[in-house]
Amino acid sequence: MKRTVDDLAWFGGPPAFAQPMVVGRPNTGDRARLYKRLDGALDSGWLTHCGPLVREFEQQVAEVAGVRHCVATCNATIALSLLVQAAGLTGEVIMPAMTYVATPHSMRYPGLRPVFCDIDPVTGCIDPDQVEALVTARTSAIIGVHLWGQACDVPRLAEIARRRGLALFFDAAQGVGCTFGDRPIGGFGQAEVFSFHATKVVNAFEGGAVVTDDDDFAERVRAAHNFGRRADGGIGSVGTNAKMTEGSAAMGLTSLEALPESVAQNRVRYDMYRAALADIPGIEVHRYDERHRNNHQYLVVKVDAAVTGLHRDALLDLLVAENVMAQCYFSPGCHQLEPYVTESPVSLPMTERLAGQVLALPTGPSVSGADVSAIADLIRFAVRQGPLVQSRTTRTLVTAVG
Ligand SMILES: Cc1ncc(COP(=O)(O)O)c(C=O)c1O
Numbered sequence: 001m002k003r004t005v006d007d008l009a010w011f012g013g014p015p016a017f018a019q020p021m022v023v024g025r026p027n028t029g030d031r032a033r034l035y036k037r038l039d040g041a042l043d044s045g046w047l048t049h050c051g052p053l054v055r056e057f058e059q060q061v062a063e064v065a066g067v068r069h070c071v072a073t074c075n076a077t078i079a080l081s082l083l084v085q086a087a088g089l090t091g092e093v094i095m096p097a098m099t100y101v102a103t104p105h106s107m108r109y110p111g112l113r114p115v116f117c118d119i120d121p122v123t124g125c126i127d128p129d130q131v132e133a134l135v136t137a138r139t140s141a142i143i144g145v146h147l148w149g150q151a152c153d154v155p156r157l158a159e160i161a162r163r164r165g166l167a168l169f170f171d172a173a174q175g176v177g178c179t180f181g182d183r184p185i186g187g188f189g190q191a192e193v194f195s196f197h198a199t200k201v202v203n204a205f206e207g208g209a210v211v212t213d214d215d216d217f218a219e220r221v222r223a224a225h226n227f228g229r230r231a232d233g234g235i236g237s238v239g240t241n242a243k244m245t246e247g248s249a250a251m252g253l254t255s256l257e258a259l260p261e262s263v264a265q266n267r268v269r270y271d272m273y274r275a276a277l278a279d280i281p282g283i284e285v286h287r288y289d290e291r292h293r294n295n296h297q298y299l300v301v302k303v304d305a306a307v308t309g310l311h312r313d314a315l316l317d318l319l320v321a322e323n324v325m326a327q328c329y330f331s332p333g334c335h336q337l338e339p340y341v342t343e344s345p346v347s348l349p350m351t352e353r354l355a356g357q358v359l360a361l362p363t364g365p366s367v368s369g370a371d372v373s374a375i376a377d378l379i380r381f382a383v384r385q386g387p388l389v390q391s392r393t394t395r396t397l398v399t400a401v402g
Contacts, residue, residue, distance in 0.1 A: 095117065096126040117131055204255065279380075
């Protein structure tokens with residue numbers, strides 16, 4: 001319990017948590033089942049090349065997404081890049097900057113130019129009202145990002161894409177197990193891309209997937225992810241090696257079995273955080289639109305520095321010193337990162353505002369109710385002591401308010 005500013009770990013006090021509390025601790029599921037799957041793969045000697053575990057994982061992911069096809073990959077970044085070849089994308093691709101840098105990099109790496117669009121200030125997802133003004137003769141696609149598992153405004157983006165003759169894809173890296181209304185994320189646009197990175201709600205160590213209802217498109221993605229190999233085994237085009245391994249599929253299947261339980265546990269923590277932080281002025285737990293189901297993988301709070309007197313970065317520093325390893329998902333916006341900030345500087349006021357406020361806190365099955373209370377107490381204490389904390393440091397606190 002902190003009584004004075006000197007008790008804060010930032011100023012030399014003992015940290016509130018003996019061990020780091022991380023955001024995105026892996027959801028591993030039942031370890032015995034994982035080992036059984038790994039044993040089976042090792043015994044069979046079939047460790048990669050679209051083996052039985054990958055096929056089973058693809059089938060189950062397609063079911064979760066409510067689509068006919070899933071091509072499992074080694075990660076989501078490569079899966080996004082596969083869309084370029086499979087859809088014949090060229091020129092420019094419109095996307096939000098409020099995303100992980102993998103979204104623009106996945107297009108820039110194969111030579112396309114990401115064009116950043118501002119966001120809806122409420123959800124943080126791409127603002128359809130601002131998309132059309134960015135369409136040029138060079139635009140070939142729109143990529144929406146289901147930020148924190150919240151579905152983009154799918155119908156409006158679909159309408160714009162159809163009317164302007166553009167391809168539409170979704171970066172659903174954070175959207176496994178989420179819905180738009182009662183339709184699962186995964187079935188929108190020409191294809192969607194999931195991530196199964198170790199920190200995601202379903203973990204395959206590293207992994208990704210392209211999910212789609214388009215038969216021909218799925219075939220092209222499948223070929224592109226395996227050196228351009230056709231179903232008959234011949235090489236029909238250029239391609240890369242983006243295959244998922246059997247080890248990753250074993251982990252993915254085991255983690256996927258635990259998905260309903262993981263989501264339920266995340267939801268409990270979300271409600272706990274909302275209750276525990278409700279009385280702190282300037283701290284708001286991001287609200288998810290209850291018309292859509294969320295996996296609650298991300299517990300996002302917004303720090304209004306004008307009210308708290310403490311900038312998000314200062315609060316982050318204080319929390320990290322206490323072993324609460326909060327993360328800024330996503331800050332700064334990708335338009336302010338290299339090479340984009342140098343190549344095509346652009347101002348995105350809503351993105352910059354939100355990116356300056358967000359803080360993701362530890363959540364998930366490994367975070368107890370007592371942990372949530374302790375983290376809320378820390379934030380409450382830091383905000384109450386905000387001006388005093390500021391007067392004691394020359395770091396971000398002094399300059400960052402406002
Ligand atoms: C929105 C978004 N897109 C893409 C990615 C990249 O996923 P992966 O790590 O599987 O390549 C991530 C992962 O952090 C993400 O959050």
